[in-house]
Amino acid sequence: MSQIDVRALLRHQPMFHQLSDAQIDALAPGVREVRGQKSQVVFHRGDVCEGLYLVVYGRVKLSISSAQGVEKVIEIIQPGQSFAEAVMFLGTPCPVTAQFLEDGLLLQVEASAIDRAMTDDPAFARRLLAGLSMRLHSLIRDVERYSIESSTQRVLGYLLQYADPEQGAQQVVTLPVNKNLIASRLNLTPETFSRVLHQLSDAGLLAVNGRDITLLDLDKVRAFGCG
Amino acid sequence: MSQIDVRALLRHQPMFHQLSDAQIDALAPGVREVRGQKSQVVFHRGDVCEGLYLVVYGRVKLSISSAQGVEKVIEIIQPGQSFAEAVMFLGTPCPVTAQFLEDGLLLQVEASAIDRAMTDDPAFARRLLAGLSMRLHSLIRDVERYSIESSTQRVLGYLLQYADPEQGAQQVVTLPVNKNLIASRLNLTPETFSRVLHQLSDAGLLAVNGRDITLLDLDKVRAFGCG
């Protein structure tokens, strides 16, 4: 792959949107392409990484595993998002394992390149900070979910995330990945997830059709979520 | 309080250690002192804050509350640490409530002052990023704890955090705050926390004497934590 391609890819990453062409050029030498196939591991928990990753296409799963082999999905990284920034700034071992959910392409940007970009452009540092902040807040939401919400509330909260408040009271949410993965994300077993969906379906709040979930009354769903 | 004092206080904050006197001077006008008494609220969940907070002395509790009034402690901020950075960079409402655990003094640094410091000194931005990264990792640990560890493992993990690997196999850990707060931090009820401690005590792993907990055999404790 030529540098031309890398530059074009970099330019399309939200993180780098406001960099000048010269800054992109400066970044490019510090960037490595990482192609991977479904279920291939990018790095294991405990590995040391020397740079952050950007997802160009494909999705990546960040997860942890207990000694007993139970796996727990922490986050699903979509194209355009980044991961392992924190580990880069700390230089500590990775707290999670990263694995391709499907064939995909990543860009690994080494720390020195990021440092250069930050020095050149303070706005870039601010963007990184904002990115980490968002991650932080979403993790706080997670802690909240796991600690004080019931399984039903977690499921509804997850679904509401995908609902558009502007749209009508009734709308369809299509699950982005398979139900097992979502269950893990919500810290539920697949069995419980399935049961919760059907129980909500019985209650007349939603209708399930494979991965398509129709929220029948957004206001009722919201009210239920806060009860 | 005069500006002299603010500058002296700023200089002692880890976050600002590497700033020059001139940079500290530039920061000072954007800093506000916040004195508070035990259980006084700094900001409520949902409030908008225009700057980050540094704890000079006293401790601050970050927590969330469910609609039913159940409170859950997310973090206990010690002197020298900061909070609300994420909210500052995003400009979003606070996801948590901040409350003094005892009489204390905070410094509120407004966003524009931080921006200035970042522009002047890229290393400062890096320090902020490292700070947020540490927060992120500790939250990942939390999610891990809540989702795949048992109550016993959570308690042991918490205690091991305070143990010094360099010291002998037997050492005393003094709980920094009262047991109710720690229980909440570990997502346990006070009752369960108490029971777990006594159960571990029966198992000969530790001895409880008020807030002083003696770990009787560090290796055994570690082994127990992983089983």
Add this chain to the structure above:
DNA sequence: CGCATGGTTGAGGTCGCTCAAGCGAGGTGG
């Protein structure tokens, strides 16, 4: 003393997990 606060202990309930079986869709190969 009376009261508040923090901690312990007991009895009982429940949410979500585990284990196990069954089902439908999609794919492969004989």
Add this chain to the structure above:
DNA sequence: CCACCTCGCTTGAGCGACCTCAACCATGCG
């Protein structure tokens, strides 16, 4: 074409960890 498999999902029965509610005890303080 059908047998057969896998994979994702569902359903049921039983169970256990942790919570809830309630009483009780120790300490400190006005």
